[in-house]
Amino acid sequence: MTTPLTLGTDQAHARLHELTVIDVRTPGEYASGHLPGALNIPLDRIRRALPEIRHAAVRGEVLLVCASGARSENAGRVLAEHGVPTATLAGGTHAWAAAGHDLRRPAVRDTRAGWSxxxxxxxxxxxxxxxxxxxxxxxxxxxxxxxxxxxxxxxxxxxxxTCGMALLLARLPHNRPRPADLAATLAALRRH
Known part of the structure; x- marks a missing residue:
């Protein structure tokens, strides 16, 4: 089992070009602002994406991101149990934005109105x-x-x-990726 590493916002920003960034938040949260180049694989879909993430980890370092760091740490533990080395972003997208780094948002037509x-x-x-x-x-x-x-x-x-209510809310239709979204994300991860 590997131990997940933690990268600070400035470390991650400097190495962003060489990292495969996976945002484990819900699609609605992801659409509200994510790291440049981040791929969205919600935490409850990490096990489904394990082969693609393992493949990406062989090619280079994988950085897991969420809003505050808690969900990405959970994802890191799941992946570590399967021998996939990862790093997490300390403080998540909140810390990233607070450090003055850009967050990307999809074009308006591509988003669903959503709350964090x-x-x-x-x-x-x-x-x-x-x-x-x-x-x-x-x-x-x-x-x-x-x-x-x-x-x-x-x-x-x-x-x-942990938050049981968040796990339940994540299963609601507005928080779930459309099947094609996850398939497209996994295909992009294989190419990444």
Whole structure:
């Protein structure tokens, strides 16, 4: 098993021309801004793309990217379990943009309006808490368990640095790549 490396934003920027960059965020997040030349393979599709990523890693270093670094580290662990060496971008696209580096966005006609996964989680959690409180007041106090469950999930998410709600939301149609998108991305990765 290989140990994933971490590259800082300036290191990655200087070596961008020699790296195969894989953005593991949802297609909507990817469309909101990604590193130049990054290919989008959502985290839940990493295992499906394993042969192509392994092939790219043989030709050169693979850099995994997400919004903050947590999902790319998870992807790096999955790939390391399969003997594929990778590096992750410290701080993700947030740190990249904060360092003053460009993010690319597809042409308007190629994007779907979308929110970042973090924003989707905040909206969904807030809505569920409010719904639980409202139903608890108007219908039956037992509905407040919904609010308590969401609060407990948020605490667990913070403690484990994982997010079950994000994994569920990533499966919604607006966050999933179209089958042709993943196929085209994998074909581009084979050529890369």
């Amino acid at each position: 996964m973090e924003r989707q989680v905040r909206f969904t959690a807030g809505t569920a808490v409010l719904l639980g409180l409202l139903l608890g007041l108007l219908v039956h106090p037992a509905f407040q368990v919904l609010s308590a469950g969401v609060a407990g999930g948020l605490v667990l998410s913070a403690l484990t640095d």
